[in-house]
Amino acid sequence: MKNPIRVHAALFTAAFIYAANYSLSKDVMPHFARPFGLVTLRVIGAALFFGILSRLVTQDRITGRADNVRAVLCGLIGIASNQLLFFSGLELTTPINASLVQTVSPIVVVLASAVLLGEKITRARAAGIVLAGVGAALIILGRKTGATPGQDTPLGNLYILLNATAFGVYLVIVTPLMRKYHPFTVLARIFLVGALAVVPFGWRQAVAIDYAHLPLLIWSEILYMVICLTILAYLLNNWALKYASPALTGVYIYLQPVLAVIIAVGLGKDTFTLEKALQASLIFLGVFLVSRKPKPSLAPAKPLVASSQD
Template sequence: MKNSLRVHAALFGATFIYAANYSLSKDVMPQYALPFGLVTLRILGAALVFNILSRVVANERIEGRSDTIRSILCGLIGIAANQLLFFSGLNLTSPINASLIQTVSPIVVVLASAVLLGEKITPMRALGIVLAGVGAALIILGRAPGAAHPGQDTPLGNAFILLNATAFGIYLVIVTPLMRKYHPFTVLARIFLVGAVAVVPFGWRQAVAIDYPHLPVLIWSEIIYMVLFLTILAYLLNNWALKHASPALTGVYIYLQPVLAVIIAVSLGKDTFTVTKALQASLIFIGVFLVSKRPKQQVASTIEVPFEPIQD
């Protein structure tokens, strides 16, 4: 019982951290920091911490040509592209839109598994893909008259978030063999290092342009939150919980993240939740539910990719 409570606490903690980020990031961007600068700070901080943890805890290296290439692809797709697209999109759209669109990642995992691993897409999963795709498309193309703030481009921001979810879904498929072969800290140290090398050329100007001495205490705390809690603590909680949680339980928390994001955004006055968004969200949730159901006749050797709450 105690272990079960700890699993729920870890999953809820990680989910809450991810959900709160949608609203907190809007405080920082674009008034105090631009998206690429924020991504640069976050990835550099995570790369430093995970490389230290890797040396202390794992003390191993990724070896071999195929594993090295795979780790580089993970860093480019799952860290650099994923983060640049997410924060660019969130800067242009609303917290609720971003949180709802990101739930299509499990759909991308299934499609990527079909293309890269030859997994079969059943009629039920195909229906789920269509429903989720329709829901995401309606959100991406929708624009409430007068709802956008000056400088925002909601459809473009929504499109960036969809590309972010796509990059993360592909990353989950290609990183799984590395996670099974090496210690997680070894993998994270390598891919965040690759991500940092890829991101710095895009974001260093925005990072150094931040007026650090004059940042309000609240903004400082939110930046620290994104570096330490969002990237590091949320992963540690997630990684521990996924070793003890069933796929069904993990799936429940996929749906909880956007619910929490909506509650936080509305309570902080960052966004509004309309009937239209509720209907669009329902299409995505039903689609993800159908896709996440594993076929009964599925062979045991098929790769299983945990549908983690989105680690942005």
């Protein structure tokens, strides 16, 4: 691994940025801003940033009908649907519930790969899908622990599950584009599509924000969501994934909800109960089983031959 300390620092910082968002967003929603308004600010900001950056860094352009259709689908599923569902769910549920339910994204990646790419699902992965599904279902249908008045926790949990589903599908369909074109080219296109899809839903909520009277803390949290969450976290992940092993990135998948729990409890935004710990263990075990690579099939037996190498 190249620059192991920098790789770990990048992955940890990205995980921390995502984890902190679960609690910081609760300060902003719903009193100062509504979810669709926040999504509109985030996506427009990212579309402008990556659009300018792609022009400065590369002359690469997406060509061909198939790739352009795929890019549109990525923008609709991975940006618009993903973000609208996430912030709608986070407004209604608790930070810990949201962080735990969203951990099922790797499960969706495996299922989407099986459906779209024809990959086989082993028995271990099937067991992992069932375990994680049970854990997520228990959270979604569980009691409204830590919820505030006016929240609809089960509905919010369901939105987060749909968000994780959209993100998992997005990871599968965006991979061919990332392998073929420069990442900034792909991001510029999909965020542009996402912005065009989000604005009709969120522009009213975006302009309804009372920007002149926002407290400094709320301003900083909104800027955090636009700059750190949407732009910086991706840049860190994109750089680190060039050098990190799949096993290492898997560790940080588990770290994100752990950090989210610590931050939420530390800030008094949520409580972590034994019930949630048991539900989390089911999801973590399921994701662990699904994330394991299937063992290669054994070749036909051959006569044993002495080898000089270990």
